[in-house]
Amino acid sequence: MECADYGLTRKLERDNLNLNPLQRGGVLPAAARKALYEFGDGYSVCDYCDGRLDKVTRPAVNCFLDDLAEFTGSDAVRTVHGAREGKFAVMHALCDRGDTVVVDGNAHYTTHLAAERNGLEIVEVPSSGHPTYEVTPEAYREVLEETLDRVEVKLAVLTHVDGNYGNLTDARGVADVCRKLGVPLLLNCAYSMGRLPVNLRELGVDFVVGSGHKSMAASGPIGVLGMRSEWEDLVLRRSGRHEKKELELLGCTSRGAPLATLMASLPYVRERVSRWDEEVEKTRYLVSELEDIGGIEQLGVRPKEHDLVRFETPVFHEIAASHPRKGFFLYEELKKRGIVGIRRGQTKWFKCSIYGMTEEQVQYVVDSFRDIVEENR
Amino acid sequence: MECADYGLTRKLERDNLNLNPLQRGGVLPAAARKALYEFGDGYSVCDYCDGRLDKVTRPAVNCFLDDLAEFTGSDAVRTVHGAREGKFAVMHALCDRGDTVVVDGNAHYTTHLAAERNGLEIVEVPSSGHPTYEVTPEAYREVLEETLDRVEVKLAVLTHVDGNYGNLTDARGVADVCRKLGVPLLLNCAYSMGRLPVNLRELGVDFVVGSGHKSMAASGPIGVLGMRSEWEDLVLRRSGRHEKKELELLGCTSRGAPLATLMASLPYVRERVSRWDEEVEKTRYLVSELEDIGGIEQLGVRPKEHDLVRFETPVFHEIAASHPRKGFFLYEELKKRGIVGIRRGQTKWFKCSIYGMTEEQVQYVVDSFRDIVEENR
Structure with missing residues (x-):
């Protein structure tokens, strides 16, 4: 038996902004x-x-x-x-x-x-x-x-x-x-x-x-x-x-x-829970800002009434077609900016959540997506 | 709703020797x-x-x-x-x-x-x-x-x-x-x-x-x-x-x-697991020493092949009959000595385990039981 080091560290995911909706509500105070x-x-x-x-x-x-x-x-x-x-x-x-x-x-x-x-x-x-x-x-x-x-x-x-x-x-x-x-x-x-x-x-x-x-x-x-x-x-x-x-x-x-x-x-x-309205507002802001970039569209009922959002993202799929890193570019560009939680290689659509983030963090996420589109389109 | 302090501390049980068999094998390294x-x-x-x-x-x-x-x-x-x-x-x-x-x-x-x-x-x-x-x-x-x-x-x-x-x-x-x-x-x-x-x-x-x-x-x-x-x-x-x-x-x-x-x-x-024999030896030593006090007897198959031991303890039951603290004396005497895990008020019998304890700790447990009997009999 090879009692290995099983890679039991989560520093990357703990230290960065994690957009994975699965992870946002389970962070311990x-x-x-x-x-x-x-x-x-x-x-x-x-x-x-x-x-x-x-x-x-x-x-x-x-x-x-x-x-x-x-x-x-x-x-x-x-x-x-x-x-x-x-x-x-x-x-x-x-x-x-x-x-x-x-x-x-x-x-x-x-x-x-x-x-x-x-x-x-x-x-x-x-x-x-x-x-x-x-x-x-x-x-x-x-x-x-x-x-x-x-x-x-x-x-x-x-x-x-x-x-x-x-x-x-x-x-x-x-x-x-x-x-x-x-x-x-x-x-x-x-x-x-x-x-x-x-x-x-x-x-x-x-x-x-x-x-x-x-x-x-x-x-x-x-x-x-x-x-x-x-x-x-x-x-x-x-x-x-x-x-x-x-x-x-x-x-x-x-x-x-x-x-x-x-x-x-x-x-x-x-x-x-008593501040849920603020979370919904933040999410609607995220949707509005990302859709404003162009080539990004929210699926599901509008306007959002929950922090989990699914976006169709043809803009990223188009970039991937000619990018040297192919579909991996989005994951890598986000990671460079300290953002994780979007699946590697996926560009057609993604799910995300900014639940529990500060307004500054939300703005940083918005700006990061905008930068990535502008730098690569 | 009274979002109380639910008493979320376990200092007593963490800081003392815990004889509860439920607890011995789940201590984290x-x-x-x-x-x-x-x-x-x-x-x-x-x-x-x-x-x-x-x-x-x-x-x-x-x-x-x-x-x-x-x-x-x-x-x-x-x-x-x-x-x-x-x-x-x-x-x-x-x-x-x-x-x-x-x-x-x-x-x-x-x-x-x-x-x-x-x-x-x-x-x-x-x-x-x-x-x-x-x-x-x-x-x-x-x-x-x-x-x-x-x-x-x-x-x-x-x-x-x-x-x-x-x-x-x-x-x-x-x-x-x-x-x-x-x-x-x-x-x-x-x-x-x-x-x-x-x-x-x-x-x-x-x-x-x-x-x-x-x-x-x-x-x-x-x-x-x-x-x-x-x-x-x-x-x-x-x-x-x-x-x-x-x-x-x-x-x-x-x-x-x-x-x-x-x-x-x-x-x-x-x-x-490779040192299991040592654990069994320690347990047999505990049994032998406690039975040597008198009025304490191991139940189950003899000699022990596992660390969980059930003792019948007429000696403690007799002491409880005339002790001012009644059946609580045993729990309290043990706690005074930094030993926990024997149920409050129970003196006729108990289950215990010294799994994972050092030889010094085992000796301390043995000496404590002996002292309690000698001081109260």
Whole structure:
């Protein structure tokens, strides 16, 4: 065995401006960095466990979960390993093999995998397609009604903000449709909870899942599963043999640093969510400035209501055609300027986010793209 | 909402000698602490992901998994969220609702939960009971044969080292039984992989699961699932819709710090496993010295073959009866001496481990227990 140096450094990505939308919402604040130090060792949150992770008082996991329930407008909340594991758990609790779920056409692949692993049939609500890829309550109603004519629908899933276009869906509108048709709705908030206000009760949904590593300033893997009280008995049902243990969570989920960092970050996350409007404004500014360069166009619903933006960038594709470094020029020009997170070799389109950057940093990003076009066109 | 200080400090447990067996194998070495710093942010290992966590090259997850396969004697290996999630995944892949699995009488509760969540029937191989609680290949054969007379057995599970008595089972012997009877065997190595040598091929088992946070010097939650090549197509089968994604792993498991720390710790873990004999000797010394005090007796198989020890301690129970601090005296006397990890108020028995302690520390623990008895008896 060659116990190699596996290249366990991330200096480049830590020291530079990272435009990768996956990375913007999971950056730890100082308090979470400290929690990481304190609780880095394996079973660290379990020193004073009496058999239930959600009841641990040192550190105060129990109080934290109360605060998290309030933060998400849920009646009951648990941590899970990630949004995907939250979706799997809800489907596993509500559905039997062969059952049908309805999901939106912008669903994350993990929604499909959670359903497939549970042996479920997926019916899709199509988006409006290029260039907006919008999922509307009307489209949702149509598909749901058609499907209900044929089969029972055990669960509906809506992606609150999708990871391809950063479209913010009308969750309240879809929830109204689902409630009228008697189908419980799970809202996948992996890209929203922790970035923008998410309140289960106000949105009228049955379940929310969130992602600590994606959007809640936590060290993954950790997710949040919130629900209405009427689902508690089913989704959080206990083991017949081990009466303290919740079956869908296999007893406990995050045992260490991920939970401690999520706890440490909650006050920070709560505060940043209140400044969501500023983030949206910043993103609209980015879109306007980049489109102004020419040969760059935002996809998805306009104007932007989320920081994740997908651009079509024919200008970079044209430059790549005659550039000595071909498609790699964009990555390399950005890296020279201390900007990372756009995939190497890709020039036709990219996804990016400036979530959490200062106005100066945003301006620097805008100027960098403008310079790269001007110097190479 | 009261975004409280949740008491996110662990100074007491970090600064003192911690006897809690849960905590001994998950202490991070310096290299893993550094990895925690580098990869603390949410999606940190995914900067250069092309859709498969196990193929990421920066950091070199792909090379690491090759080394981990060699370290565990597996044909294929994946990280999972923990040993329990590994067990659930194997059962989910191999079994249908209503199927039967055979498990040993010292199985961890998570084995039961993994089976129950999958809707499986559990048949148990009893241990020999008080005081040794031994699970033998003979007992395993008897129960397995009886069960096979009635129903098909889709999977057998054996706890390599149990968490109650720290008995090391004869995995090779049970594997021989299972192979002859045509039943695949999963070995739960949560308390062994990373502490003592575990080699799937040499033991003749089909699956091994390990725990990063429990025994592999990693920041949880993270586990290891190793298997023979003949199970790869089933357990690691891909999604029909997302051809890169492995269904039982919901695409990806640990996305950040847990994986980075497990990677950073592998050279350290590999080295410490080679010194397992010294750990066993130290534990036997502890047992001999504590029993020498009188009123303290080791349960489980003798002599010890693992660092986790369960003691019956009538001497402390007698002291508690007349001590002004009642049952709390033991916890408090230990804490005064800088020793933690024995539950508050508990005096009839306790579990402990001195895994990873220096000889001086072990001697200090022994002397402390002796002093406490002498001062209070």
